[in-house]
Amino acid sequence: MPWGRSILAILATLFVIGGMASLYVMGAGVWRPDFSSVPGVNPHDIAALAAPYDTVSQGRDADLAASLVESNAGTQAEIDRIQALLPPGAPISSRLTTFRVATGTDGNHLWGVREYEYPGHVVRAETTLYRAAAGEPWKVSGFQVNVLSREELAGRTFDFMSEPPGVQAVIAAAVIFPLFTLMTFWVALFRPGLKPRWLWLIAIVLGVGTIYADTASDALSFLPISVQLFGAGATWSGSAFDGWVFSASTPFGAAAFWLFAPRAAKPDQ
Numbered sequence: 001m002p003w004g005r006s007i008l009a010i011l012a013t014l015f016v017i018g019g020m021a022s023l024y025v026m027g028a029g030v031w032r033p034d035f036s037s038v039p040g041v042n043p044h045d046i047a048a049l050a051a052p053y054d055t056v057s058q059g060r061d062a063d064l065a066a067s068l069v070e071s072n073a074g075t076q077a078e079i080d081r082i083q084a085l086l087p088p089g090a091p092i093s094s095r096l097t098t099f100r101v102a103t104g105t106d107g108n109h110l111w112g113v114r115e116y117e118y119p120g121h122v123v124r125a126e127t128t129l130y131r132a133a134a135g136e137p138w139k140v141s142g143f144q145v146n147v148l149s150r151e152e153l154a155g156r157t158f159d160f161m162s163e164p165p166g167v168q169a170v171i172a173a174a175v176i177f178p179l180f181t182l183m184t185f186w187v188a189l190f191r192p193g194l195k196p197r198w199l200w201l202i203a204i205v206l207g208v209g210t211i212y213a214d215t216a217s218d219a220l221s222f223l224p225i226s227v228q229l230f231g232a233g234a235t236w237s238g239s240a241f242d243g244w245v246f247s248a249s250t251p252f253g254a255a256a257f258w259l260f261a262p263r264a265a266k267p268d269q
Contacts, residue, residue, distance in 0.1 A: 053125040098112060
């Protein structure tokens with residue numbers, strides 16, 4: 001058995017099975033992403049993302065108003081509205097679930113979502129920071145807060161059996177297609193005399209035309225000009241407020257292999 005093909009078979013298997021295992025780990029709540037301390041990201045920038053929530057939750061209204069890019073007559077009323085939403089007491093923990101950095105001719109932008117755990121609630125704070133140049137302090141250009149109780153969050157937990165049939169079909173395809181593609185990849189990798197083997201392998205691993213299912217909104221969408229490795233994917237921000245987005249692409253290459261690829265030559269009797 002050629003070593004090169006054996007190694008490729010192992011890598012393909014790890015890619016598919018490892019991906020499914022990582023999704024299970026996140027979906028079961030064993031691990032949640034936290035980018036509060038990411039190597040290469042300035043810790044002062046991460047702290048600046050957390051500052052607006054700290055100030056508003058601690059009642060330092062003047063500090064928050066002073067940090068805004070724009071402040072008007074309705075600023076205090078908006079701060080009061082946000083404070084009225086917040087649960088009493090201090091959060092048990094917090095984590096940065098998502099962040100994005102952008103630098104352009106119009107200045108620097110930093111966006112992030114941090115979730116705060118309270119005994120009976122979870123708070124999501126979405127903050128957008130702006131500065132004209134790297135040497136300037138960050139200013140707040142956007143700040144939004146959402147609050148959900150533990151009971152409300154329990155009703156939003158992903159449950160396959162409670163999803164509508166269309167979403168269930170996409171989720172099932174996102175599991176079946178990669179396994180079907182992986183099995184076909186193995187067969188093509190070791191079928192004696194298969195030519196051109198590498199073209200078949202490339203065609204097999206590519207799924208074409210992608211349908212997406214969002215478990216938060218139960219929305220389905222289709223993108224015809226789309227390619228995925230092993231025919232499926234799944235994404236989740238790690239936020240309790242967001243749902244999973246599953247995707248499945250038609251494994252035309254894998255199906256074509258079983259229909260049109262030359263059969264393995266039978267050994268001489």
